[in-house]
Amino acid sequence: MAELGLNDHHQNEVINYIRFARSKRALRLKTIDSCFQDLKDSRLVEETFTVDEVSDMLHGLQAVVHSEMELELINTAHTNVLLLRQLFTQAEKWYLKLQTDISELENRELLQQVAEFEKAEFTSSKKSNTELIKPKLAPLCEGGSSELLNREIARLSEENEKLKARLKTVEAQATSALDEKTRFERAMKDLQKIQDAHKEKQGMQEVETLEKTLADLKTEFEKTLDERKSNQKCMEENLIRSKHDLLKVQEQLSLAEKELEMKFQQTTAYRNMKDILNKKNDLIKDLRKKLLKYEPDD
Structure with a gap:
């Protein structure tokens, strides 16, 4: 069986349209046949005709057939426009932009493929006796764009909540770093007090030992303090970035709500x-x- 490279649903839609076109074509051919039959019944009643009479009959028949063919071609073009309008309307509902290639309409290979497809579909006794269900297009409601806006608002709200949670985490980390820095400074002051007390009570050896210990602690504290400062700087940068992202999302959320309100006011x-x-x-x-x-x- 010839195929058009479409899924089952779209192929059934094509078959429905071909059936419609075949019925219109058959009706128009019957009309043209009746034009010739009318000419035979009304004018061909004598045995002999002059050249002028034959010419007159042919001109009259030509005018009638020309009118019928012109009417059929115009109707076919307008029918195709209505079909395209249905497809474009459904696409615009979801903000899609469809494109057509007019040059493909004269592709002989594709036209032959369509002809073979039509022949395969309508010469089979099974296909000819089975009527396909013709689904109706879903009506376009005014809530299409509002539904998209609601989804966008929900997405922005979710992102807003995530940024708020992230901001709280960064703030907690920054507060913890500041508290630890305060504890280190307090420990340094306590060590300094202990050193002063030991200098008064013990000899120089103990003082040197304490000074060495204090120097080691001071070096370790400075190293730790530098690391804390670096971490605090990163946290502050993350905090600023998170605040900017939060403000951006809140602004997008506000714009989306305003746009939804404007859409609702236009309903x-x-x-x-x-x-x-x-x-x-x-x-x-x-x-x-x-x-x-x-x-x-x-």
């Missing part, structure tokens, strides 16, 4: 509700005026 339901509220306000104003007329204010 028919919103406009109808606004008109109803305006009419109700006008009615209340009229009732108040009538009430003041019969019961004036003291």
